[in-house]
Amino acid sequence: MSIIITDTTLRDGSHSVRHQFSKENIASLVSGMDKAGVSIIEVGHGDGLAGSTCNYGFTKESDTDMVQVAAQTAQNARIAVLLLPGIGTVPDLQKAWDAGARVVRIATHVTEADISHEHIEAARKMGFFTIGFLMMAHRAQPEKVLEEARKMESYGAQVVYATDSAGALLPDGVRQRVALLKEKLSIPVGFHSHNNLGLAIGNSLAAIEAGATYIDGSLGGLGAGAGNTATEMLTTVLERANIPTGIDLFGIMDTATQVLQPIISSLGVTLPKTQDAMMLGYAGVYSSFMLHARRAAERFGVDYRKIIITAGERGAVGGQEDWLYRIAREIAESK
Template identity: 40%
Template sequence: MDSSPLSQLTVHDATLRDGQHAVQHQLDVPQLRAYAVAASAAGVPVVEVGHGNGLGASSRQIGYARLDDVTMLETVREALPAGASRMGVFMVPGWGTGADLRQAASCGADVVRIAAHCTETNVMRRHLGIARELDLEAQAVLLMSHMTGAERLAEECRRAVEYGAQAVGIMDSAGHYLPAEVTERINAIVTAVDVPVIFHGHNNLSMAVANSIAAVEAGARVIDACARGFGAGAGNTSLEVLVAVLHRSGHGTDIDLPGLLRAADLAHARLMDRPPVLDSASLASGLAGVFSGFKLQVLAAAGAAGVDPLEVFAELGRRQVVAGQEDLIDEVVRSLKAAS
């Protein structure tokens, strides 16, 4: 790799944002501070923080976070030494607004991820523009990206760049990909845009690290991961395993692995009851291509109705349900119950 911006590899640490899904967004100030200090000491370049669904998402439907956005951002900002790790935030337009972006900027956010369903880049336009005006690094990510193909993803990413995105990419929100599928999509996106390409994996098929390596080898240059895989369902890409495997694969980063293992041990001990487990529900969810964040609600609704949760995941997959359509879980459970 040469040293041009497109060739530098950035590991984007989503522990304090995507990990929140695993604890119903209940991380507190000492937890945020301790992890941010440890991650920064290891040289992690970006520490993302917030409600699991991003800025403005704390709500009755999705779940209230323990802390408001300002408290979360100010805590992490103070914990990150000047000139060390940058602070990232995540926002889905609709849950978050332009006002949330301005607030995040005033709290010292450096990088903002604007996210939308994989075929809906157009909804990001205004917020990518606001992020650029605020002089944040504006990134765009496509959710549930397995639901469309490589050409469409490349076209959506090209459009996001037109809207001002300075990095673009895809999330495997359901943990559905196998490496060859990642390779095909990242290849198409890398060919279509001239900004760094992002990949964000989940581990429902035990492929999060392998998929991330496939993404890097296809040209992706921003890879998301969480300490010990902290995240919903089967969890995210394990940050420390990713970095170790990147180093072994000849893709160097500036991250100090022993320091990163200390940060992961701290996360394991202090942020989570237990690390994510790839259990049968998570596997069924990944196979069916269902958003990882649905798992606990599916298990609760299926359990209450006496319906096989694996059939609920399969039917949700057939209906191509996406995040925000949680109400359909109950409808699917009722229809399976009626048919049984």
């Protein structure tokens, strides 16, 4: 089983920067994610197409410009948009298609799938890969989530998501909802998490265990509230679990740290630095190794991540920090 990760940095993450991503920011981030192998990249206002209003906050760029620059930049990834019926309209959807979007997520409250009928049908006729997005999934019992998901499936949705918009679900609640959708629907199931209870990664894993094959993330976890599942963390965890995603681990980490971080810093936003901890967990080595790995990397001019991973592969334990310098030298000599 492989997992398709949709990155929402440039849509859900837009909430965190007051929707102020520029065309240059979008091009840089799409380029990095595309090269790293992200399959679907969602762009736009945090509240979807036509969300740029006094009610929800104005974007720096228009919907059309954001989609257009993303579509022109991406070589392999498909560009996605979000549409909330009542905010976005079918004509807005047509404009997004004309600008280059090829995936749309039609989002409704978990008990209101019926209002998505017109938009899902229209999206399918235009040629979009069309996803139903049931928001605030914790507000409905699994059987009700299934009832609403079946409506979206009947309208033509090709995937249906259980969306934990409030970050309120616990892993058992995720499993119950996703497992029921997986059992009863004839289309794939997706899951979108928020980290408000610190469970974004755990809930995403629970969703995968229950049968979800579409999972959302955002670089650095950038998103509304406490943020989303961090794409680079999710990639790391799934790679450790031998679950393929098609994403290059170092590539997505570098996009998060070298591309996203400077952009959001310029917009007054900071994110926790998690990359070092992530690599220690991925490699399974003592946390105290990091300082020595970075010193060795600087001394020999190599990537500290390769040192940490090799130390883990060789089973290094506490007291063997000298191995890190030997490993660094070997990596340098093999260049």
